[in-house]
Amino acid sequence: MPDPTAYEAMAAALARMPDPDSYQEVRALEGELAAAFGARRAVAVSSGTAAITTALAACGIGADDEVLVPAVTVVMTVAAVAAAGARPVFVDAAAEGRGMDLADLTSKTGPATKAVIAVHLAGRTDNIHDLAACARTTGLRLIEDACQAQGTTSRGRAAGTVGDIGCFSLKDGKIISCGEGGYLLTDDDALADRAAAYRTHWQSPAPGAPAGSRLGANHRLAEPLAALARHNLQRFPDALAQRRQQAARLHRAVDATAGLEPIAPADGEVPNGYSALWRVTLPEPRAFATRLAGLGVPNSVGTHRLTAAHLHPACSGYATGDLPRARATVDTLLAVPFTEHDTEQAIEQWALTIRQEAAAWKS
Known part of the structure; x- marks a missing residue:
């Protein structure tokens, strides 16, 4: 049966909609997500795919850049890289399917390579810590596609908080959901500010990029959905x-x-x-x-x-x-x-x- 208090939360958010610039529910959700998963910042967006595209934009990745992606992934991860204008480069699986083959990853890292995406398929993080060490050595940004990994921990760290930025989905079926939506987690204030600017057509400033100085996208999360996500986060x-x-x-x-x-x-x-x-x-x-x-x-x-x-x-x-x-x-x-x-x-x-x-x- 649907939870009636969830509808009450959405109704309260709708009552505040005459003030479209308040984003009260979104801001509250972001603070609660950051606290729940031990991250410095959270940025709410419109979907898990939008979270990955926004993360890439926050990292300054776009046309003519390459992003290393595990071949063991869902097609939506690849679509997000393509939507950012970058080229996905597929990496083979490690022995027994435990994440990405770091030797293959290293061999495919070149001058155009700017980031690697770890995909926590079915809630498993596999070799994320080894991958993080490899990314640090090679100077690559590490983005975690943790859309299926809400609540998974590895060595005491929440999935999505090991790399530079983690991406999550709030779609129905996820452990925290609101019908459709997503969010990012990061400890880097500059990345969070750029993600927040990008998701709303760069209407807010970010380090080195004043408001209106760059093109962004509409990846905002609607207030009623944020209210529902807050309700489900409590559960x-x-x-x-x-x-x-x-x-x-x-x-x-x-x-x-x-x-x-x-x-x-x-x-x-x-x-x-x-x-x-x-x-x-x-x-x-x-x-x-x-x-x-x-x-x-x-x-x-x-x-x-x-x-x-x-x-x-x-x-x-x-x-x-x-x-x-x-x-x-x-x-x-x-x-x-x-x-x-x-x-x-x-x-x-x-x-x-x-x-x-x-x-x-x-x-």
Whole structure:
């Protein structure tokens, strides 16, 4: 059932709308997000994709620049880089799919390379600290696409706070949501000021760039949506605990299944439970994931057609060759995501379906 107090929060925000320049809810949300995740600043925007594009603009990245992107990512990450006018350069996966291959990343870093984007797919940060050290050594900006990682921590740091700037989504289905929206986290005041200026057509000043001195975009978050996000942020601890419990329940019921190997968290990582994760060792793993989706078990490959980005038709203009570990990482992935509406009974039914189908598939 919808939470009636959420509608009350939105109604209060709508009552203040005659003052369009107040942005009272947005400013309050930004302060609360920064405090919740241990960042100095937060900047609210209109979507997770807008957050990445705004982060790139804040870092001064645009035409003729290159941005290193993991091939194991959703196409929206690539779209944000292209929207910023930069060129995405795909990096292969590390061994066992643990983040980006740093050797491949280094080999693809050149004079035009300005940033690297780490994508915390399914709430896992993988080798983010090694990647951060590599970025510091090479002088690259590190942007975290943490849209699926609200609440994940690694070595005590919240996802999205390890690099220069972290990007998040507030779309329905995320642990904190408001229908549509996003935000950035950073400890760098200059980056935050440039992000805030860019999201509203550069109507506010930023270091070295007075108001109106540059072109920006309309990536503002509407006041009613900010009010709803604030309401759901208050519920975040309980929502996070629920996701972790859901993931643990499904793992307990499925982990012993032949043909499925649970993907453990990286050292020092506490995932948010966005998805339960296995490596499929059965033949034709993509067909297996599609079969599960048809039987009502949502998953990234079977339901959402997740494909290694360099093989996605929309990214063909940026592909420069096959990246075999990235392809294998995606094709053998079984990632079952959760929402707050998934009941214990539904999760038990998913588990039964997965076990039965895996046994039938293997035989």
